[in-house]
Amino acid sequence: MSEYDPQELESKWRSRWREQGRYEADPGGDEETTFVTVPYPYPSGGMHIGHARTYTVPDVYARYRRLQGDSVLFPIAWHVTGTPIIGAVERLKKGEAEQLDVLQNTYNVDDDTLESLETPMGYARHFIEEHYKQGMQDLGLSIDWRREFTTNDDRYSKFITWQYETLRDRGLLEKGLHPVKYCTNEDQPVTTHDILEGEEAEFQEYTLVEFGTELDGADVTVPMATLRPETVRGVTNAYIDPGARYVVASVDGEHWFVSEQAAEKLALQGRDVEVRHEYDGEALVGETVRNPITGDDVLVLPADFVDADNATGVVMSVPAHSPDDYLALQEAKADDARMERYGVDPADVDAIEPIPILAIEGYGEIPAKTAVEESGIESSADPALEEVTQDLYNAEFNSGELLEGYGEFAGGVVRDVRDDFKAQYVGNGFDTMQEFSEEVVCRCGGDVEVAKQDTWFLRYNDADWKGKAHDAVARMDAIPENTREQYDHTIDWLNEWPCIRNYGLGTRLPWDDEFVIEPLSDSTIYMAYYTIAHRIDDVPVEDLTREFFDALFYGADAVAGDAPERALDLREEFDHWYPVDYRCSANDLVNNHLTFFLFHHAELFDPDNWPEGITVMGMGLLEGEKMSSSKGHVVLPGEAISTYGADTVRFFLMNSAEPWQDYDWRDDQVETTQNQLQRFWRRAQEIVDAPEGAKDLVQADRWLLARLQETVDTVTEAMEGFETRTASQAAFYNLEEDLRWYRRRRDLDAPGARWTLRHVLETRLKLLAPFTPFLANELHEELTGEPAEDAGWPAVDDAFVDEGVLVEERLVEDLTADVNDIVDVTDTDPDTVRVYAAADWKYDVLDTVRDVGSDVGQVMSEVMSDPDLREKGDAVNDLVQELVSFVRERDAESLDALDAVDERSVYENAADFLAREFDADVQVYSEDGDDVVDPAEKADRAQPYRPAVHIE
Numbered sequence: 001m002s003e004y005d006p007q008e009l010e011s012k013w014r015s016r017w018r019e020q021g022r023y024e025a026d027p028g029g030d031e032e033t034t035f036v037t038v039p040y041p042y043p044s045g046g047m048h049i050g051h052a053r054t055y056t057v058p059d060v061y062a063r064y065r066r067l068q069g070d071s072v073l074f075p076i077a078w079h080v081t082g083t084p085i086i087g088a089v090e091r092l093k094k095g096e097a098e099q100l101d102v103l104q105n106t107y108n109v110d111d112d113t114l115e116s117l118e119t120p121m122g123y124a125r126h127f128i129e130e131h132y133k134q135g136m137q138d139l140g141l142s143i144d145w146r147r148e149f150t151t152n153d154d155r156y157s158k159f160i161t162w163q164y165e166t167l168r169d170r171g172l173l174e175k176g177l178h179p180v181k182y183c184t185n186e187d188q189p190v191t192t193h194d195i196l197e198g199e200e201a202e203f204q205e206y207t208l209v210e211f212g213t214e215l216d217g218a219d220v221t222v223p224m225a226t227l228r229p230e231t232v233r234g235v236t237n238a239y240i241d242p243g244a245r246y247v248v249a250s251v252d253g254e255h256w257f258v259s260e261q262a263a264e265k266l267a268l269q270g271r272d273v274e275v276r277h278e279y280d281g282e283a284l285v286g287e288t289v290r291n292p293i294t295g296d297d298v299l300v301l302p303a304d305f306v307d308a309d310n311a312t313g314v315v316m317s318v319p320a321h322s323p324d325d326y327l328a329l330q331e332a333k334a335d336d337a338r339m340e341r342y343g344v345d346p347a348d349v350d351a352i353e354p355i356p357i358l359a360i361e362g363y364g365e366i367p368a369k370t371a372v373e374e375s376g377i378e379s380s381a382d383p384a385l386e387e388v389t390q391d392l393y394n395a396e397f398n399s400g401e402l403l404e405g406y407g408e409f410a411g412g413v414v415r416d417v418r419d420d421f422k423a424q425y426v427g428n429g430f431d432t433m434q435e436f437s438e439e440v441v442c443r444c445g446g447d448v449e450v451a452k453q454d455t456w457f458l459r460y461n462d463a464d465w466k467g468k469a470h471d472a473v474a475r476m477d478a479i480p481e482n483t484r485e486q487y488d489h490t491i492d493w494l495n496e497w498p499c500i501r502n503y504g505l506g507t508r509l510p511w512d513d514e515f516v517i518e519p520l521s522d523s524t525i526y527m528a529y530y531t532i533a534h535r536i537d538d539v540p541v542e543d544l545t546r547e548f549f550d551a552l553f554y555g556a557d558a559v560a561g562d563a564p565e566r567a568l569d570l571r572e573e574f575d576h577w578y579p580v581d582y583r584c585s586a587n588d589l590v591n592n593h594l595t596f597f598l599f600h601h602a603e604l605f606d607p608d609n610w611p612e613g614i615t616v617m618g619m620g621l622l623e624g625e626k627m628s629s630s631k632g633h634v635v636l637p638g639e640a641i642s643t644y645g646a647d648t649v650r651f652f653l654m655n656s657a658e659p660w661q662d663y664d665w666r667d668d669q670v671e672t673t674q675n676q677l678q679r680f681w682r683r684a685q686e687i688v689d690a691p692e693g694a695k696d697l698v699q700a701d702r703w704l705l706a707r708l709q710e711t712v713d714t715v716t717e718a719m720e721g722f723e724t725r726t727a728s729q730a731a732f733y734n735l736e737e738d739l740r741w742y743r744r745r746r747d748l749d750a751p752g753a754r755w756t757l758r759h760v761l762e763t764r765l766k767l768l769a770p771f772t773p774f775l776a777n778e779l780h781e782e783l784t785g786e787p788a789e790d791a792g793w794p795a796v797d798d799a800f801v802d803e804g805v806l807v808e809e810r811l812v813e814d815l816t817a818d819v820n821d822i823v824d825v826t827d828t829d830p831d832t833v834r835v836y837a838a839a840d841w842k843y844d845v846l847d848t849v850r851d852v853g854s855d856v857g858q859v860m861s862e863v864m865s866d867p868d869l870r871e872k873g874d875a876v877n878d879l880v881q882e883l884v885s886f887v888r889e890r891d892a893e894s895l896d897a898l899d900a901v902d903e904r905s906v907y908e909n910a911a912d913f914l915a916r917e918f919d920a921d922v923q924v925y926s927e928d929g930d931d932v933v934d935p936a937e938k939a940d941r942a943q944p945y946r947p948a949v950h951i952e
Contacts, residue, residue: 002685004677004678004681004682004775006644006645006646006647006648006774006775007642007645009645009774009775009778010138010140010641010645010646010647010774012778013140013773013774013777013778014137014138014140017140017142022142023072023074023142023143023144024144024145024146025071025072025073025074025144025577027071027572027573027576027577028071029071031069031070031071032068032069032070032071033070033071033072033073033576033577033581034062034065034070034071034072034073034581034582035072035073035527035531035577035578035579035580035581036058036061036062036065036072036073036074036580036581036582036583036584037058037074037075037527037530037580037582037583037584038054038055038057038058038076038583038584038585039054039079039523039585039586039589039593040076040077040078040079040151040523040526041076041078041079041128041132042079042080042084042085042519043078043079043080043085043123043124043126043127043128043131043132044084044085044087044088044123044124044127044443045088045102045107045127046106046107046127046130046131046132046634046636047127047131047132047135047136047636047637048627048634048635048636048637049620049622049627049634049635049636049637049640049649049653049665050619050620050627050634051132051135051637052135052139052637052640052649052653053617053620053653053654053663054584054585054586054617055076055136055139055141056139056141056650056653056654057584057615057617057654057659057722057724058074058582058584058615059074059139059140059141059142059143059770060650060654060724060770060771061582061584061615061719061722061770062074062142063142063769063770063773063789064719064770064793066142066789067766067769067770067788067789067791067792067793068792068793069792069793072142073144073530073531073577074141074142074143074144075143075144075147075148075530075533076136076141076143076145076147076148077147077148077149077150077151077526077529077530077533078124078128078132078148078149078150078151079150079151079519079523080120080121080124080150080151080152080505080506081151081152081504081505081506081507081516081517081518081519081522081523082191082194082501082504082505082506082516082518082519083186083188083190083194083443083444083501083503083504083505084194084443084444085120085123085124085505086120086504086505087186087442087443087444087445088123088443089117089118089119089120089123090444091444091445092114092117092118092123093118100114103117106634106636107127107131107636108636109126113126120505121150121152121505124150128150131636131638133148134638135636135637135638138637138638138641138646139637139641139646139649139650140646140650140773140774142773144534146533146534147530147533147534148533149529149533151505151506151507151522151523151526152505152506152507154541155536155537155539155541155544156507156526156529156533157506157507157508158541158544158545158549159526159529159544159549160506160507160517160522161507161510161546162544162546162548162549162550163524163525163600163604164499164507164509164510164517165510165511165546166546166604167458167600167603167604168511170603171459171462172458172459172462172465172603173456173457173458173459173499174456174457174459174496175454175455175456175457176454176455176457176496177270177452177453177454177455178452178453178455178457178496178498179203179269179434179450179451179452180450180451180452180453180455180498181195181201181436181440181448181449181450181451182268182448182449182450182451182453183442183444183446183447183448184264184268184446184447184448184449185442185444185445185446185447186442186444186446186502186503187502188501188502188503188504189451189453189455189498189500189501189502189518190442190448190501191498191518191519191520191592194442194443194519195440195441195442195443195448196441196442196443196445197439197440197441198436198438198439198440198441198448199588200438201436201437201438201439201440202436202437203434203435203436203437203450204227204434204435204436204437205432205433205434206225206226206227206311206432206433206434206435207225207226207227207229207422207426207430207431207432208223208224208225208311208312208430208431208432208433209223209224209225209226209229209232209235209291209292209293209316209429209430210222210223210292210429210430210431211223211224211238211289211290211291211292211298211316212289212290212292213257213284213287213288213289213290215248215257215279215283215284215287216277218248218255219255220248220255220256220257221254221255221256221257222238222256222257222258222284222289222312222314223256223258223312223314223431224238224311224312224314224315224316225310225311225312225315225433225435226316228318228321228393228418229418229421229422229425229430230357230358230402230406230409230414230417230418230421230422231318231321231322231357232291232293232294232316233291233293233294233355233357233405233406234318234319234320234321234354234355234356234357235291235294235296235298235316235317235318235355236298236317236318236319236320236329236352236353236354236355237298237299237300237301237316237317237329237352238289238298238299238300238301238314238315238316238317239300239301239302239303239305239306239314239315239317239328240281240284240285240300240301240302240303240306240313240314240315241281241302241303241304241306241307241308241313242280242281242282242285242302242342243280243281243282244259244280244281244306244308244313245259245260245278245279245280245281245308246258246259246260246278246279246280246281246283246284246308246313247259247260247263247275247276247277247278247279248275248276248277248279249263249266249273249274249275249276250272250273250274250276251263251266251271251272251273252271252272253272255276256312257279257284257314258312258313258314259281259308259309259312259313259314260278260308261308261309261313262308262311262312262313262433263275264449265433265435265449265450266433268449268450268451268452269433269434269450269451269452270452281302281306281308281313282302282342284300284314285300285301285302285342285343285344286299286300286342286343286344287299287300288300292425292428292429292430293425293429298316299344299348299349299352300314301332301339301344301349302338302339302342302344303328303332305328305380310435311433311435312433317329318354318355318357319352319354319366319368320354320355320356320357320366320367320368320369321356321357321358321367321368321392321396322368322389322392323368323371323372323377323385323388323389323392324380324385324389325368326354326366326368326369326372327372327377327378327379327380327385328380329352329354331379331380332349333346333349333350333352354366354368354369356403357402357403357405357406358396358400358401358402358403358414359400359401359403360395360396360399360400360401361399362395363392363395367392367395367396367400368392371388371389371391371392372388375388396414397414397415397418398413398414398415399413400413400414401413401414402414402417406421409421434450434452435450436448436449436450453498455498455500456498456499456500456509456512456515457496457497457498457499458496458497458499458521458599459496460491460494460495460496460497460599461494461495461496465599465602465603466491466492466494468599468602468603469491469595469598469599469602470488470491471602471607472598472601472602472607472610472611473487473488473491473598475607475610475612476598476610476611476612476613476614477582477612477613477614478613478614479582479613479614479615479616479659479660479721479722480616480658480660483587483590483614483616483660486590486591487590487594487595487598487614490590490591490592490595491595491598491599494595494599497520497521497596498518499517499518499521500515500516500517500518500521501515501516501517501518502514502515502516503516504516504518506518506519506522507522520592520593520596521596523593523596524593524596524597524599524600524601525597525600525601525604525605527580527583528553528574528578528605530577531570531573531574531576531577531578532552532570532573532574535570535573536570539566543564543566547559547560547563547564547567548564548566548567549567551563551564551567551568551571552567552568552570552571552574553571553574553604553605555568555571556568578605578609579601579605579608579609579610579611579612580611580612581612581613582612582613582614582615582722583597583611583613583614583615584614584615584616584617584659584722585614585615585616585617586616586617586619587616587617587618587619587660588619589616590616594614594616597611597614598610598611615659615660615722616659616660617659617660618657618659618660618661618662618663619662620662620663620664620665621662621663621664621665622634622635622664622665623664623665623666623667624664624666635665637649640670644670644671644673644674645674645677645774646774647677647771647772647773647774647775648670648673648674648677649670650771650772650773651673651677651728651732651771651772652665652669652670652673653665654724654725654728654771655673655724655725655728655729655732655771656669656725657725658722658723658724658725658726659722659724661725676732677772677775680732680736680775681775681779684761684765684779684783685779687754687757687758687761687783688761688779688782688783690754690757690758691751691754692754692755692758693750693751693752693753693754693755693756693757693758694751694752694754694755695752695755696750696751696752696755697752697755697756698746698750698752699805699808699809699909700742700745700746700753700809701746701752701753701755701756702800702802702805703742703745703802703805703806703808703809704738704739704742704756704760705756705759705760705797705800706800706801706802706803706805706806707735707738707806708735708738708759708760708763708764708800709796709797709800709801710806711730711731711734711735711738711767712763712767712794712795712796713796714726714727714730714734715727715730715731715767716793718730719770724771727767727771728768728771731764731767731768731771732768732771735760735764739760741813744913744917745809745812745913758783761779761783762780762783762784762791763794765779765780765783765788766780766788766791766792766793766794767794768788769788769789773788773789776788777789803893803894803897804897804900804901806897807894807897807898807901808901808906811901811903811906811907811945812906812907812910812913814946815835815907815910815914815947815949816914816917818947818949819833819914819917819918819949819951822949822951823918823951826951828951830918830919830920830951830952831920831921831952832920832921832922832923832951832952833914833918833920833921833922833923833949833950833951834923834924834925834933834934834938834949834950834951834952835907835914835922835923835924835925835947835948835949836925836926836927836932836934836938836939836941836942836947836948836949836950837903837904837907837924837925837926837927837942837947838903838926838927838942838943838944838945838946838947839926839927839928839942840926840928841868841869841872841928842879842927842942842943842944843944844866844869845863845869845876845879845880845883846883846886846887846944847899848862848863849880849883849884849886849887850887850895854884854887854888856880856881856884859880859884860876860877860880863876863880864876875940879943882943883943883944886943886944886945886946898944898945901945903944903945903947904924904925904926907924907947908924911923911924920951925939927939927940927942927948934950935950935952936950938950
């Protein structure tokens with residue numbers, strides 16, 4: 001195949017792999033095993049180029065391990081548990097414009113196909129077969145397709161049933177009231193996988209300060225939410241949205257004035273709520289409410305910035321300690337017309353003054369005033385206000401000391417006394433409610449609120465279980481290493497995790513089939529199911545009992561009586577592949593899925609079967625912006641492969657950043673990558689077509705072969721650590737730089753050059769095979785008769801390791817660069833180039849520097865003890881300064897290699913090359929040689945391994 005046609009080439013190899021069952025992994029032999037996995041896709045939409053990168057990273061590693069001689073298992077399955085697919089189907093059936101736009105214009109679903117998407121599994125199957133599976137096959141992923149399954153398969157559900165019955169019996173699954181993320185549209189709990197916006201939202205417990213007032217002749221409580229209960233003594237006023245809807249509701253027998261939304265939230269959180277009356281917020285404007293802690297009455301003011309959907313919809317104001325409140329008060333004082341419109345006397349507003357409740361070093365009596373004025377902020381609309389507010393909050397929390405009015409808490413730092421202060425008043429002026437740290441929206445489009453439900457939850461707060469999970473983290477290879485502390489941190493803060501939903505696809509809770517196990521909870525140990533997925537279909541579903549899986553995963557001794565023979569048979573395959581060597585997953589899954597993965601493995605399996613490594617991956621950008629399937633801002637792999645070829649797509653994705661770093665898909669850069677692979681193909685074809693040559697090596701050949709060994713070492717080390725960018729850079733771009741120099745140095749038609757180029761290409765194709773398997777296999781087969789993936793990973797060939805030849809060639813490269821610099825600076829077309837190697841005495845000084853060390857004074861003392869050197873005076877002093885720097889910049893191995901070099905001979909041997917390079921007569925001298933010609937008196941500028949140069 002002389003021309004590079006990626007479509008033809010890649011189609012050929014896909015067919016060949018499929019016909020051979022190339023990547024079907026079975027136990028057998030005594031080779032090492034590697035088991036690498038990646039999260040199974042959730043087919044609620046199509047596969048985009050970000051997914052392509054996610055799945056290509058483990059494929060590159062899998063291909064590398066096969067070249068190392070391992071038996072490798074790389075499986076995939078399909079995650080359909082939960083409600084996102086159901087939600088997508090419902091939006092489709094309703095004809096929602098946005099959903100139709102994404103399906104038709106982003107994922108190219110034609111009108112005839114839309115109807116088949118109107119059932120959950122019809123929808124899932126379309127995206128599995130037409131997007132994910134097709135995309136993975138087009139990319140050349142080396143997957144064992146026999147092992148695929150979906151998470152609502154009957155046999156898989158039996159496996160999940162076994163897991164949850166085991167956890168329940170071990171006391172790690174309980175039922176009780178628990179705060180959950182609750183979709184108000186679907187009327188059921190949701191988790192991260194179900195959420196469209198607010199995936200990172202956290203539960204926050206607000207303190208409700210129960211202000212009192214009289215409304216329509218009745219006493220009511222006006223609860224106001226705060227995260228800073230200690231500031232209650234500094235409240236000067238309150239704010240409400242006059243146009244929003246509020247209610248008076250009976251909340252656990254007390255009459256509360258709250259927003260309509262707050263009443264609904266409180267009901268979700270297990271409070272007994274009954275709405276009695278409805279009001280506009282204006283009903284409370286101009287009224288006073290009584291502070292339950294101080295007894296002071298404070299005025300309620302109108303404010304558009306109040307969000308009735310946040311907490312209770314009424315907020316207290318502490319202008320001494322909140323820059324937001326301070327500015328809001330100043331703006332209220334300046335808006336007499338608005339106050340009068342709502343019946344508020346502007347004089348009453350003018351009379352409101354901040355009340356300080358704590359002292360903090362570096363701020364004045366009114367810290368918020370200091371913060372605002374020093375920042376130059378004059379408006380509550382200034383975007384810098386948020387940072388200023390947070391800075392003051394952090395400072396007050398960590399070092400603010402409460403004033404005398406706080407009694408036993410006076411003088412205490414907020415951080416140390418806040419919880420105790422709050423506890424003193426809960427039930428006596430304070431209450432609590434839960435709220436999210438940010439807005440949360442379900443994939444179905446519904447609002448997600450905090451709810452307390454009587455639900456089954458996993459006891460991730462169990463101390464013993466946490467201990468095992470920490471042990472699993474300590475034992476595994478965390479890539480990159482700085483993620484290890486993220487796992488430990490997540491384990492520490494995780495508490496109970498609600499693991500069921502009211503409906504959706506997936507496995508029913510075994511002992512209460514009204515509920516479904518939620519997506520993150522059924523995807524913790526499915527890697528174990530991969531090991532037997534292709535062989536369990538012949539086991540009747542009814543035989544997949546608790547005892548069957550106990551025997552499969554724990555052995556015959558784990559069950560009473562005779563263990564099922566089929567289970568023990570399957571156990572052999574489980575034992576062959578387990579544990580998972582590497583789990584490759586997204587960085588944003590560390591705080592849920594990946595840590596759950598560790599928790600469940602640590603509990604359900606022996607330490608020998610705990611995960612051995614996790615590699616995390618960064619986020620993908622498209623032309624500098626975050627990819628989004630829902631917004632249509634994606635590139636589909638099929639389109640990219642059709643345009644550029646799978647090898648180009650793979651190589652760009654692996655070479656643009658290390659896996660854990662964010663990367664940016666840019667069409668112009670991908671096109672450049674395609675051009676580079678085409679150029680590589682053409683040069684490789686020239687080598688394939690040329691006569692083989694003979695192993696008749698000269699300096700340039702030995703240098704290139706030595707550099708090749710360094711490249712093999714670099715790429716191998718990088719691949720062991722999943723450093724795909726480092727590896728691909730070294731194998732492709734760095735070695736290309738070496739070849740560019742080699743082509744300048746060597747007669748490429750010489751037999752030795754032809755042999756060297758073939759050897760380098762053969763090795764290089766093996767190094768590139770994990771990244772560009774189509775191109776590398778084809779070229780390697782043309783070159784040697786076998787594909788690269790059959791040839792094995794190259795090892796460093798000690799016969800070609802030669803530090804001396806590397807050092808010598810580096811001297812020639814440096815000299816060439818120096819001459820070029822002189823030519824450029826002087827704008828000279830040289831007729832003669834004179835090169836001067838340093839005098840012998842200068843090498844003696846270098847030896848002294850190496851012996852004595854980098855202390856210039858000690859070196860000078862030693863050097864000046866030699867009468868001959870002492871006579872040279874300032875020349876020696878200047879040289880010592882230079883050589884101390886020279887030695888500091890190099891390790892001992894490099895200096896030893898230089899010491900073994902005859903520098904003048906190196907330049908003399910390169911003289912013919914230099915003459916061709918500069919089309920000039922090249923003369924080489926020793927600075928102090930009898931034959932030296934030095935018309936410009938530059939020879940004495942020579943230093944060891946830094947020759948002086950004169951150009952005529």
